[in-house]
Amino acid sequence: MAKRVERVSLTLPHDLVADLDAVVDEREYSSRSKAVRDALRAFLTEHDWEQNAAETQRGSIALVYDHEATGINDRLLEIQHDVAGVIVATQHVHFDAHRCLETVIVEGPGEEIRDLVSTLSSLDGMKHVQFTPV
Ligand code: NI
Structure with missing residues (x-):
């Protein structure tokens, strides 16, 4: 069964979108969404690490x-x-x-x-x- 997804709209500076598109192209992502998903997971893992510093x-x-x-x-x-x-x-x-x-x-x-x-x-x-x- 497919995971439920939610559509989120983002406002980003033009140069950030250009950099994102370059990564999408270089890593052969099939969409920007998949690249942003990977980036978000890395961001959340990093955040989790900071939050649980004592563990x-x-x-x-x-x-x-x-x-x-x-x-x-x-x-x-x-x-x-x-x-x-x-x-x-x-x-x-x-x-x-x-x-x-x-x-x-x-x-x-x-x-x-x-x-x-x-x-x-x-x-x-x-x-x-x-x-x-x-
Ligand atoms: Ni060496």
Whole structure:
């Protein structure tokens, strides 16, 4: 049986619609609605994570950083050892000559994960930090 759906009308700035259409096209969505549904689910998952900061959360933190940035490797090791209790696994990929891609699987109190994400984001040489809650 098909899920019940509701039609919602949105007012969006023109450039946002243009960006949305570019994603719809690139990811070959069959409609804008399907792309907006995916985006909304990600938004609501993120919101849920923020609301339940005290509860146990699970997910992955993707990091991209310049391994030549002064001290970043030592700092990353130190930080990860400091929160060893919430880190389930770490995978490191030498992305190219300068950049490293690291995926850190975490499980623990949402507040601790949020602090970890914020500490990692503030490191010199860090290019990208993305926590994806599950
Ligand atoms: Ni590397």
